Amino acid sequence: MSRDLSYDAVMARRGEIMKKALGLEYDEFILSDIAFDYEGMMERAGYSLEEVRQIQQQAGVGNTPLLELKNITQLVRQTSKKGYGARILLKDEAANPSGSFKDRRAAVSVYHAKKLGYPGVLAATSGNYGAAVASQANMANLGCIIVQEVFDSHHIGQPEIIEKSRKCEAYGAEVIQLTVGPELFYVSLILLEETGYFNASLYSPFAISGVETLGYELVEQTRSRYGKDPAYVVVTHAGGGNVTGTARGVRKAGAKSKIIGASVDLTGLHMASDNDFNKKSFTTGHTGFGVPFATWPDRTDVPKNAARPLRYLDRYVLVTQGEVFYVTEALAQVEGLERGPAGNTSLAAAIALARELPEDEIVVVQETEYTGAGKHPQAQLDFARKNGVEVIRGEPKQNVPGKVIAIPEHFSQLSFTEMDIDRMRTSYIRNAVTRNNVTKVTQDELEFLAEDTNSTLEFVSSVLGSLGVQF
Amino acid sequence: MSNTCKQGEWVEIHYVVLLAGERSPDVPEDTKKVPLECWVKGWALSSGTVGEPVEIRTPANRVVKGTLIRVNPGYTHSFGPSVPELSSIGQELRAMLKEDD
Numbered sequence: 001m002s003r004d005l006s007y008d009a010v011m012a013r014r015g016e017i018m019k020k021a022l023g024l025e026y027d028e029f030i031l032s033d034i035a036f037d038y039e040g041m042m043e044r045a046g047y048s049l050e051e052v053r054q055i056q057q058q059a060g061v062g063n064t065p066l067l068e069l070k071n072i073t074q075l076v077r078q079t080s081k082k083g084y085g086a087r088i089l090l091k092d093e094a095a096n097p098s099g100s101f102k103d104r105r106a107a108v109s110v111y112h113a114k115k116l117g118y119p120g121v122l123a124a125t126s127g128n129y130g131a132a133v134a135s136q137a138n139m140a141n142l143g144c145i146i147v148q149e150v151f152d153s154h155h156i157g158q159p160e161i162i163e164k165s166r167k168c169e170a171y172g173a174e175v176i177q178l179t180v181g182p183e184l185f186y187v188s189l190i191l192l193e194e195t196g197y198f199n200a201s202l203y204s205p206f207a208i209s210g211v212e213t214l215g216y217e218l219v220e221q222t223r224s225r226y227g228k229d230p231a232y233v234v235v236t237h238a239g240g241g242n243v244t245g246t247a248r249g250v251r252k253a254g255a256k257s258k259i260i261g262a263s264v265d266l267t268g269l270h271m272a273s274d275n276d277f278n279k280k281s282f283t284t285g286h287t288g289f290g291v292p293f294a295t296w297p298d299r300t301d302v303p304k305n306a307a308r309p310l311r312y313l314d315r316y317v318l319v320t321q322g323e324v325f326y327v328t329e330a331l332a333q334v335e336g337l338e339r340g341p342a343g344n345t346s347l348a349a350a351i352a353l354a355r356e357l358p359e360d361e362i363v364v365v366q367e368t369e370y371t372g373a374g375k376h377p378q379a380q381l382d383f384a385r386k387n388g389v390e391v392i393r394g395e396p397k398q399n400v401p402g403k404v405i406a407i408p409e410h411f412s413q414l415s416f417t418e419m420d421i422d423r424m425r426t427s428y429i430r431n432a433v434t435r436n437n438v439t440k441v442t443q444d445e446l447e448f449l450a451e452d453t454n455s456t457l458e459f460v461s462s463v464l465g466s467l468g469v470q471f
Numbered sequence: 472m473s474n475t476c477k478q479g480e481w482v483e484i485h486y487v488v489l490l491a492g493e494r495s496p497d498v499p500e501d502t503k504k505v506p507l508e509c510w511v512k513g514w515a516l517s518s519g520t521v522g523e524p525v526e527i528r529t530p531a532n533r534v535v536k537g538t539l540i541r542v543n544p545g546y547t548h549s550f551g552p553s554v555p556e557l558s559s560i561g562q563e564l565r566a567m568l569k570e571d572d
């Protein structure tokens with residue numbers, strides 16, 4: 001039987017392909033164009049925290065060390081007003097089998113695929129998740145295909161992504177390396193149809209429930225060692241799963257810690273642009289994912305995204321590329337931990353955030369990732385220079401994405417830019433209305449929008465009013 | 472690197488997935504002008520020559536056809552040269568920590 005593989009024909013079959021590849025009926029959770037039963041989906045389709053803990057334990061995932069960054073904390077206090085500078089703790093997620101917190105997501109997805117009898121797993125990702133899925137697939141004796149966006153039209157790729165391809169291939173996965181463009185999804189659909197593999201989406205309830213243990217563990221560890229909960233939990237934010245899963249775990253542990261998302265500011269660079277592709281020195285943890293995924297989560301490869309960061313973000317802050325490289329160097333040089341770079345986005349933000357708090361408070365940075373050839377500040381900065389980006393020592397405000405990377409001249413310069421979350425909430429509501437072509441919103445939908453943006457009925461009503469939508 | 476492969480050798484092939492005119496309507500203008508290309512590695516099903524078509528069996532056991540690009544492909548990415556803007560940060564921070572002792 002020959003299938004029509006044209007772009008339009010494959011995209012038209014996406015619903016049926018996805019249904020088969022996820023083994024999950026989303027229809028039962030969908031209440032209307034706008035509203036769906038999020039908690040129902042997480043409870044009935046995902047796994048409980050206890051089940052996830054067992055699955056991950058079997059797969060060698062989780063229970064990572066929580067390290068106190070004593071020297072960095074001291075530097076924070078030296079650059080804070082007297083009596084300020086919270087203790088900074090770092091969850092060393094690089095200790096997971098493939099070197100990042102993504103093993104938590106992969107472990108649950110792969111377990112689920114195995115349980116349902118799929119012959120293999122496929123993930124479309126240029127990030128650490130590829131290696132995580134490949135590693136977990138090996139433990140479960142499943143086939144594995146990773147689809148990555150690697151090159152520009154001159155066949156040039158960021159060293160960081162080339163390394164991520166290599167790592168997947170080291171695990172024996174089939175790696176499909178593509179040039180830049182959202183058709184990564186189209187290629188994935190063709191492969192899912194051809195192989196009958198499970199779609200190990202980053203955004204399924206299984207994957208997100210896998211991250212909950214991270215939030216739960218960090219609260220347990222902080223409590224047992226310091227007798228209190230973290231004031232802030234700082235999370236590198238890209239697609240939203242890290243924020244969502246961690247926050248759910250923190251809440252399940254009963255902690256009221258503020259959940260603060262942090263991304264690298266890449267404002268102005270288009271994510272699907274062939275020209276801009278290699279002007280970025282970060283391939284994840286940046287605003288190119290962080291903002292669109294927060295303001296419209298349902299843009300992914302699943303009918304309803306289980307990663308819904310606006311539900312959980314108390315604050316969202318941006319740091320510059322130069323600051324993250326500086327902090328990556330600091331972590332290696334004064335803490336003896338060579339990690340990142342991209343995973344250190346939250347650490348860069350945490351340093352400035354810790355200055356807001358008294359010394360007896362605690363800030364937890366909830367991840368690290370492995371470092372390797374290519375995945376390293378030297379490799380990334382060298383590549384940036386070769387692509388015409390200027391690298392200087394200077395103040396963070398001198399950074400211009402795609403043009404200038406300013407490495408801070410002094411620790412005291414580390415700072416962040418606060419994003420206006422209400423503006424992001426407004427943008428989400430606008431997207432929910434316009435993308436679904438809705439002119440009238442029911443009471444249930446109004447309530448869903450308030451819940452999904454962690455706002456109030458009044459807030460949603462006022463935004464809908466300004467959009468001319470009836471409710 | 473050899474210009475030819477024998478049957479069963481580990482190779483890399485290339486093919487065009489979508490021509491410039493076939494791309495998603497959502498891609499930016501610069502991306503619309505170029506094709507969507509793919510590289511994948513596997514074991515050659517026959518002998519072949521770089522630049523000529525060849526079929527491979529991939530690790531996921533699929534048969535894929537493309538142009539032979541490399542035989543026994545390796546990796547050349549590295550940790551990069553020293554970057555002067557980074558090299559003094561460690562000393563600067565250690566000096567700060569000492570000041571406070």
